[in-house]
Amino acid sequence: MIHLKNIEKVYRTDTVETLALNNITLQIEKGEFLSIMGPSGCGKSTLLNIMGLLDEPTKGQINLDTQEISDFSDKKLSRFRNQKIGFIFQSYHLINDLPVLDNVELPLLYRDVSSAERRRLAAEALEKVGLANRMKHYPSQLSGGQKQRVAIARAIVGQPEIILADEPTGNLDSAMGNEIMEILENLNRADRTTIVMVTHDENMARRTHRLVRLFDGSLVSSNTFVN
């Protein structure tokens, strides 16, 4: 499903050059639930961004769904982001000037979906994350955990084949974290959604199929769990 080959990412600023990812090769199969762990600053978000087509690697090759994406047009890239990928950001990234329901609808706005259908799907997604009663709220009126759940609802509303989750349970208490984990597990099991999740929680990682560890931009180990 996702094939990364010799991915390198260098961030250049005026003063420093950071090698955020160093020669990463990783294959993720369809229906796999993969977790990524590693110390802060080791490049986990960077890796996820590259998988999610939100950033381009400095070097290397990405195949998504057997297609090499490096020569994709903007239109095609956007369509992939829109239809194949659901992204859950570490810091939520909600549009603060829009109510919760509109935030969740957002991916559908760039699809050919009627507004009634958009509302319905968004409400459904919010129900799944237990926020049906907060649809008219603005993000500023929500707690961190609630925002996280809105971000999850937005990621799943379009029923993507791949969900990339950057610490989706990082801001939640264990009960809530568990619920989110169950949502993801369910998507993975029922819809064969491919999921890549960054986490700091060893227990969460254990519930996935495979764990890869990142250190200073390099892959250092890979464990497969039998669940």
Added chain:
Amino acid sequence: MLNHIFKLIWKKKKSNFLMMLEIFVSFLILFAVWSLSVYTYRNYVTPAGLSTDRVWAVYLQFNTDSDSLRRINCDLVSQYLKGNRGIESFAFSSSNLPFGFSTMNNQFEYGGKSVMSDNLAVSADYPSVLGIQMLSGRWFTAADTVGSGKPVVITRRLAAELFGKEEPIGKRISTDRRVVGVVDYFRHKSSFQADENALFEPMNIWDNDLLVKVAPGTDAEFEAQLARSIQKLGKDWTVEIQHLDNMKSTQDKTILIPILILFGVCGFLVFNVGLGLFGVLFQNISRRRGEIGIRRAVGATKKQIMRYFISETLVIATFGVALGVFFAVQIPLLNVFDVEGSVYFWGIVLATLSIYGIAVLCAFYPSRQAAVIYPAVALHEE
């Protein structure tokens, strides 16, 4: 999508309100400029009703108080001009020659109505010198003068103002004048003069300025010769010859230059407002990089991002334009100036189009700037 745009505009009503006000002010300026342009252009393309080609104005002063002497002098000049092969035709006129600096007007009455009109006292050959075409009736002749009441020729516009749809020929105005003919237009003040009322009546004994139509190919030599010859006909006469073409372009300049200055000032104002708008949009859009990153991340193309911001700007512009139109339509409704309503209509249409054009231009660059960056980079900046 529009619903979505409205929500975001409403959330940012404060900064959007300022933008709307700027657009409102620019709209009013553009409305004034376009209305004036349409008005001026329309006047310019309206038929003049007279031709200045090869027509010269001869300002003549006999420097005498004696009416009988004037009559003799006029006959003298007539005879000389008739005998001059370089002169195709000529006519006497009151001092308000076309495109000159002197004007004369009068109130004329009919059926209790009183209408202001230019008043020209001319001889019978006046229309042939200036190529004036009759719309109906005829020009007055020398024989007419003794009839009952002064025979007069009026423009179509004056006829309409005095008589409405009634037949003008034969009507008496201001008790002692009788309409014998109607001409279509007589725009004798400049190329940009609006169609105004004019009334021609037979010349008086003191109306001894001249218009002459010269034969093709006459040169400066001929002009000097003509001036000298007329001068020699009497003593103490002053003769001054001017070409109607030149007089016309002088008049045109006195009208056009202030308009151009006004346009320059307005252009400068609108340019500044546009620049301000550009700055505000640039800042607004840059501040919304995070939002753009999110939209891009969930699948918006660069084009959709640009279209989105341009639409948003156009929606805000529409509010400013709507407010502007509300004020603009008051001018024709209250009849502030004596100008056709369609001039304002086009002023509004063109100002609206200009505003939209400016808005699209101002939104285009900042939104493109914001759309081309990678979503992760945009989000990182949030």
